[in-house]
Amino acid sequence: MYKNFTRIISISCNETLQPCITPFLRNSVLCTNKGRISSIGYVFRRTKKHDRNPSSLFVPVPVKPNPDDMNIGEEFTGRLKKQDLLKILNRFYQKPEVRVLASENGLDDTLLHQAFLSFRRHCLEHDLPPDLHITISDILQGAGNVNDLFPYFVRHARLAFPHLDCLDDLKKISDLRTPANWYPQARSMNRKIIFHAGPTNSGKTYHAMERFLSAKSGVYCGPLKLLAAEIYHKANKRGIPCDLVTGEERTHASQCNILTGTVDAPEEDPNTIVEAEPKESSHVACTVEMTSLNHNYDVAVIDEIQMIGDKGRGWAWTRAILGLQADEIHLCGEAGAINLIEEICNTTGEEMEVRTYKRLTELKVQDSALSSLDNVQPGDCIVCFNKNDIYSVSRAIEQRGHEVAVIYGSLPPGTKLAQANKFNDPENSCKVMVATDAIGLGINLSIRRIIFYSLVKPVVNEDGDKEKDVISISQALQIAGRAGRYGSAWETGFVTTFRPEDHGTLKTLLASTPDPVAQAGLHPTAEQMELYAYHLPHATLSSLMDIFVHLCTVDDSLYFMCNTEAFKFLAEMIQHVPLPLRARYVFCCAPINNKLPFVCATFLKMVRQYSRSEPLTRGWLCRAVDWPAPPPRTIMDLVHLEAVFDVLELYLWLSYRFPDMFPDVKLVREMEVELDAIIQQGIFQITRLLRNSEQLLKESGGAAEGAYPRAPRAPARPDDGKGKLSDMLVARGLITPQMLKKLQSELVADSKPDRGKKKLPTRHKRK
Ligand SMILES: Nc1ncnc2c1ncn2[C@@H]1O[C@H](COP(=O)(O)OP(=O)(O)OP(=O)(O)O)[C@@H](O)[C@H]1O
Numbered sequence: 008m009y010k011n012f013t014r015i016i017s018i019s020c021n022e023t024l025q026p027c028i029t030p031f032l033r034n035s036v037l038c039t040n041k042g043r044i045s046s047i048g049y050v051f052r053r054t055k056k057h058d059r060n061p062s063s064l065f066v067p068v069p070v071k072p073n074p075d076d077m078n079i080g081e082e083f084t085g086r087l088k089k090q091d092l093l094k095i096l097n098r099f100y101q102k103p104e105v106r107v108l109a110s111e112n113g114l115d116d117t118l119l120h121q122a123f124l125s126f127r128r129h130c131l132e133h134d135l136p137p138d139l140h141i142t143i144s145d146i147l148q149g150a151g152n153v154n155d156l157f158p159y160f161v162r163h164a165r166l167a168f169p170h171l172d173c174l175d176d177l178k179k180i181s182d183l184r185t186p187a188n189w190y191p192q193a194r195s196m197n198r199k200i201i202f203h204a205g206p207t208n209s210g211k212t213y214h215a216m217e218r219f220l221s222a223k224s225g226v227y228c229g230p231l232k233l234l235a236a237e238i239y240h241k242a243n244k245r246g247i248p249c250d251l252v253t254g255e256e257r258t259h260a261s262q263c264n265i266l267t268g269t270v271d272a273p274e275e276d277p278n279t280i281v282e283a284e285p286k287e288s289s290h291v292a293c294t295v296e297m298t299s300l301n302h303n304y305d306v307a308v309i310d311e312i313q314m315i316g317d318k319g320r321g322w323a324w325t326r327a328i329l330g331l332q333a334d335e336i337h338l339c340g341e342a343g344a345i346n347l348i349e350e351i352c353n354t355t356g357e358e359m360e361v362r363t364y365k366r367l368t369e370l371k372v373q374d375s376a377l378s379s380l381d382n383v384q385p386g387d388c389i390v391c392f393n394k395n396d397i398y399s400v401s402r403a404i405e406q407r408g409h410e411v412a413v414i415y416g417s418l419p420p421g422t423k424l425a426q427a428n429k430f431n432d433p434e435n436s437c438k439v440m441v442a443t444d445a446i447g448l449g450i451n452l453s454i455r456r457i458i459f460y461s462l463v464k465p466v467v468n469e470d471g472d473k474e475k476d477v478i479s480i481s482q483a484l485q486i487a488g489r490a491g492r493y494g495s496a497w498e499t500g501f502v503t504t505f506r507p508e509d510h511g512t513l514k515t516l517l518a519s520t521p522d523p524v525a526q527a528g529l530h531p532t533a534e535q536m537e538l539y540a541y542h543l544p545h546a547t548l549s550s551l552m553d554i555f556v557h558l559c560t561v562d563d564s565l566y567f568m569c570n571t572e573a574f575k576f577l578a579e580m581i582q583h584v585p586l587p588l589r590a591r592y593v594f595c596c597a598p599i600n601n602k603l604p605f606v607c608a609t610f611l612k613m614v615r616q617y618s619r620s621e622p623l624t625r626g627w628l629c630r631a632v633d634w635p636a637p638p639p640r641t642i643m644d645l646v647h648l649e650a651v652f653d654v655l656e657l658y659l660w661l662s663y664r665f666p667d668m669f670p671d672v673k674l675v676r677e678m679e680v681e682l683d684a685i686i687q688q689g690i691f692q693i694t695r696l697l698r699n700s701e702q703l704l705k706e707s708g709g710a711a712e713g714a715y716p717r718a719p720r721a722p723a724r725p726d727d728g729k730g731k732l733s734d735m736l737v738a739r740g741l742i743t744p745q746m747l748k749k750l751q752s753e754l755v756a757d758s759k760p761d762r763g764k765k766k767l768p769t770r771h772k773r774k
């Protein structure tokens with residue numbers, strides 16, 4: 008697909024607004040699963056969308072009649088009967104010559120058919136231009152040939168399909184063959200690239216960090232907030248002021264409590280009327296999507312560089328490696344990425360040094376599976392790939408008298424950190440952890456043994472479809488690599504499965520080498536989308552993205568286009584809300600878990616409010632999320648509070664991009680701290696919440712609303728997603744019928760124009 012267009016045009020692309028984290032991939036590793044063990048056969052696919060004819064992406068624009076065409080032709084040649092007109096037009100469409108001529112003019116069969124329907128409708132419904140009227144009369148009287156209609160038809164087709172006139176321009180805009188040229192400042196430097204390669208727990212990050220800490224200035228870019236927070240704490244503990252930058256905020260070094268490993272809310276000085284922003288520290292730890300390309304650093308560290316091949320997030324690593332302005336760039340990751348990075352360095356003319364490391368402690372695959380949770384021991388971490396397993400496993404382990412720390416992706420950062428600290432603390436009695444692969448990348452925890460509760464994980468494939476598949480070799484190695492971390496209480500790490508039938512597969516996975524990373528991800532920029540919109544003003548942002556992906560030219564020996572499904576999901580959701588294109592683009596990059604209806608519905612409300620130029624105040628937000636939040640009584644309550652936390656995070660993420668419209672950052676941060684504490688309490692009492700949920704279910708004979716998340720453990724079926732979304736959400740237990748009713752009434756109320764509210768002057772061009 009990418010090789011279709013071969014003209015070489017280099018465009019310089021200012022990329023100030025790169026898209027941000029694809030929501031549901033936020034805390035997960037998603038590598039291509041080429042080395043998958045197919046004998047297991049756990050692959051559940053939904054229908055594929057990719058083999059679509061690109062022409063079907065273009066929707067004809069309604070062609071307006073020319074007001075000057077009023078019956079002039081009729082005065083010359085008399086009135087045309089509709090039946091005669093129809094006959095002539097249909098004859099025209101059936102001519103083989105028309106097909107040939109159309110193809111020469113860029114109209115394939117799909118476009119020709121649509122253009123013809125539009126042309127025929129237009130001729131039958133409106134007065135014809137005089138020249139066309141006369142030509143048709145001539146044909147009717149035998150004085151002309153139906154082929155004579157072609158110029159009129161093409162004139163109409165170009166109005167219906169404006170891309171026909173600007174296809175070359177569109178291809179130029181989406182020529183992505185030389186991404187290295189998008190960063191002229193980085194290209195003007197002679198950067199030193201050092202690749203720290205090796206297995207997990209071999210000291211790659213440690214050595215890169217030593218260099219980072221000894222430099223005058225530095226940036227650490229990692230895949231997870233938790234990992235960036237670990238670096239932030241380590242640096243500040245060593246007395247090197249380091250800020251933490253995630254998608255939502257910048258936490259200054261002075262807010263780091265190095266004793267407790269937590270982040271303090273900034274101290275408020277009642278005598279200060281205007282709060283001075285603390286000066287930025289010379290060192291920064293950030294999530295890779297937030298890497299600033301406008302700063303100059305002595306040293307940059309890009310961790311887990313093999314993620315450059317991630318189908319959803321790979322673009323962020325590509326952007327960092329090509330665009331960072333640093334004298335030294337340290338890459339840490341799997342050796343399988345060395346060749347690709349070397350090739351990329353050839354395009355930038357930079358040399359790369361490879362330093363290889365060996366595992367610092369032994370990692371042993373145990374001879375047998377755990378088989379029963381009775382066999383759980385201190386230092387064990389049971390890794391599950393879905394929340395229901397997390398709940399049931401932690402409950403079962405607590406029933407056996409162990410205290411449990413729980414970590415999964417959707418927990419607030421403070422809660423994750425508190426759970427990690429509790430587990431790591433040698434004085435604490437909590438010595439068992441239940442986690443998802445949110446702990447899988449680079450994190451240092453005091454784990455003796457990793458137990459894979461299952462080896463099957465839902466993933467999003469290259470088409471953006473969800474499927475369940477055996478975890479990749481890379482994922483298995485990464486997760487297993489959390490056991491026996493060097494410097495922890497355990498000198499040897501162990502790994503096994505829960506189920507005996509998975510044991511052989513795990514052994515095979517861990518004995519294999521991950522596939523080399525073949526390509527680095529790319530993603531269109533806001534500027535490119537703007538240029539597309541300029542050429543195709545009638546297209547929706549979602550179809551602009553589709554057209555872009557189909558027309559773009561990528562050097563596929565090095566790069567691939569990341570999947571854009573999350574972006575398009577949001578683009579379609581907010582299409583009907585009037586917004587300027589740039590703002591629309593930013594909203595579509597928001598890191599939202601689109602599986603959470605409450606978050607999606609609140610996001611839509613936020614977009615509407617923004618569109619009406621009404622600032623989103625704390626008061627507005629409190630009404631939207633029903634604040635204050637009561638402590639959770641059941642697991643369903645806890646799930647809801649996590650969604651509320653996501654909404655607060657979303658607010659902060661948007662405030663970073665639209666500070667004028669999301670003004671109450673400080674107050675919302677305070678809400679976050681409060682909610683994080685409430686969720687932390689919930690997690691500390693997770694077993695009690697589970698018991699309450701079960702009790703509620705028992706009392707109501709299984710019909711209790713809001714007791715238990717009923718997400719089925721069965722794999723997604725091919726018909727998943729059909730039918731009404733609301734019915735599906737209720738059926739899956741993601742929302743209760745009461746919540747649905749409330750949501751419906753709120754949406755109805757929200758879509759009515761607000762009366763009596765004072766509006767800010769409208770600043771936005773409507774699209
Ligand atoms: N030379 C060293 N001296 C002291 N501690 C070390 C040394 N090398 C590594 N460590 C410690 O060992 C642990 C594992 O190291 P590190 O996190 O760098 O491994 P890694 O290779 O990056 O692993 P992963 O692939 O999982 O990210 C860390 O706690 C780190 O601080």
Ligand SMILES: [Mg+2]
Binds near residue numbers: 211213310339449
């Ligand atoms: Mg590491």
